[in-house]
Amino acid sequence: MNRQIHGTVSSSKPISLKTKHPLSDSNQEPANGACGLVETRVYIRKKRLKQEEALEPPEKDSGKGVNTHKLCGLPDIEEFAYKKNTASSSSIFAGKSTPMDNSITMNSVKTEGNAPENWVKVFEGIRQMRSSEDAPVDSMGCDKAGSFLPPTERRFAVLLGALLSSQTKDQVNNAAIHRLHENGLLTPEAIDKADESTIRELIYPVGFYTRKATYMKKIAKICLMKYNGDIPSSLDDLLSLPGIGPKMAHLILHVAWNDVQGICVDTHVHRICNRLGWVSRPGTKQKTSSPEETRVALQQWLPKEEWVAINPLLVGFGQMICTPLRPRCEACSVTKLCPAAFKETSSPSSKLKKSNRSKETMI
DNA sequence: ATCCCGGCTA
DNA sequence: TAGCCAGGAT
Numbered sequence: 001m002n003r004q005i006h007g008t009v010s011s012s013k014p015i016s017l018k019t020k021h022p023l024s025d026s027n028q029e030p031a032n033g034a035c036g037l038v039e040t041r042v043y044i045r046k047k048r049l050k051q052e053e054a055l056e057p058p059e060k061d062s063g064k065g066v067n068t069h070k071l072c073g074l075p076d077i078e079e080f081a082y083k084k085n086t087a088s089s090s091s092i093f094a095g096k097s098t099p100m101d102n103s104i105t106m107n108s109v110k111t112e113g114n115a116p117e118n119w120v121k122v123f124e125g126i127r128q129m130r131s132s133e134d135a136p137v138d139s140m141g142c143d144k145a146g147s148f149l150p151p152t153e154r155r156f157a158v159l160l161g162a163l164l165s166s167q168t169k170d171q172v173n174n175a176a177i178h179r180l181h182e183n184g185l186l187t188p189e190a191i192d193k194a195d196e197s198t199i200r201e202l203i204y205p206v207g208f209y210t211r212k213a214t215y216m217k218k219i220a221k222i223c224l225m226k227y228n229g230d231i232p233s234s235l236d237d238l239l240s241l242p243g244i245g246p247k248m249a250h251l252i253l254h255v256a257w258n259d260v261q262g263i264c265v266d267t268h269v270h271r272i273c274n275r276l277g278w279v280s281r282p283g284t285k286q287k288t289s290s291p292e293e294t295r296v297a298l299q300q301w302l303p304k305e306e307w308v309a310i311n312p313l314l315v316g317f318g319q320m321i322c323t324p325l326r327p328r329c330e331a332c333s334v335t336k337l338c339p340a341a342f343k344e345t346s347s348p349s350s351k352l353k354k355s356n357r358s359k360e361t362m363i
Numbered sequence: 364a365t366c367c368c369g370g371c372t373a
Numbered sequence: 374t375a376g377c378c379a380g381g382a383t
Binding site for chain 1: 377378379380381382
Binding site: 167168169172204205206207208209210211 | 366367368369370
């Protein structure tokens with residue numbers, strides 16, 4: 001295995017793509033005797049992880065979750081929404097009016113008719129828990145990666161960041177974007193010309209890298225042909241891109257275009273809103289069954305000023321406290337207002353009866 | 364409903 | 374080590 005991976009971040013020397021790469025020969029994974037291959041892969045992954053650490057020292061809070069609001073190269077929406085006065089004037093939101101005054105948009109909230117009682121208190125409670133927990137380490141050096149790019153390229157980088165970030169730790173995602181950038185592959189033109197296998201190697205090991213490499217090629221072509229090298233600016237057009245679903249489409253719209261058409265609902269938002277009783281299937285009291293259903297229900301009463309903020313708020317909360325399995329209700333300050341509080345003490349023992357468990361935890 | 368890819372954990 | 378997790382496609 002002679003593949004070279006330069007260890008230093010500062011080096012701009014592209015990763016050698018000439019040497020053989022276990023992933024470059026498509027249809028690898030022979031049904032048998034894949035041991036050598038697997039070892040090679042593990043080796044490369046370790047190297048990459050080292051590289052990533054050099055790029056971004058590990059964060060304590062980073063956990064496993066995907067901080068979707070932290071797209072590589074972008075200012076952190078969470079910071080944008082919750083810190084006092086960040087230098088967000090220079091952020092991607094520059095140009096539009098000052099970011100919402102986070103000091104409290106709540107006051108001006110006119111509660112919609114069907115808004116859950118006390119939601120403001122819960123919102124504030126969660127916000128406080130979030131700020132007392134180790135504030136999420138601010139978006140490391142990665143914001144240099146994209147922020148200095150001209151608007152069109154920056155938007156494309158946002159799009160790729162969103163695509164790559166799903167099911168992938170920030171660190172891995174940022175490193176992948178970094179490698180793409182090193183190789184001049186952050187523009188639709190370059191992606192269009194590059195080999196899919198090259199892209200696949202560069203983004204490895206982000207989650208689902210094979211599919212994502214394919215999507216990147218298609219997306220680049222679509223951007224060139226239909227959008228003059230820019231990314232789509234409407235929700236429907238974003239959704240039409242392969243690999244871009246509702247969650248990412250709304251996120252991209254927020255970050256790239258500063259346009260809020262809907263709430264970015266991921267599994268955390270979905271889960272927590274149901275636990276809190278904030279959403280239900282239309283005309284019933286039952287839990288919503290999908291993030292999309294949650295999004296629609298939530299939008300019916302949550303004031304638009306909070307549509308961007310709620311995602312980073314609940315994502316962080318969902319990682320630290322209101323976890324999917326065995327939520328840490330004892331560490332939560334809003335249990336008095338939470339219908340689901342302490343109801344999920346699922347005894348770790350009973351793996352059996354999936355039905356029971358799913359009833360309790362799959363909320 | 365199942366697959367994708369790899370990290371995490373019981 | 375087996376199984377869960379997480380958006381999106383099919």
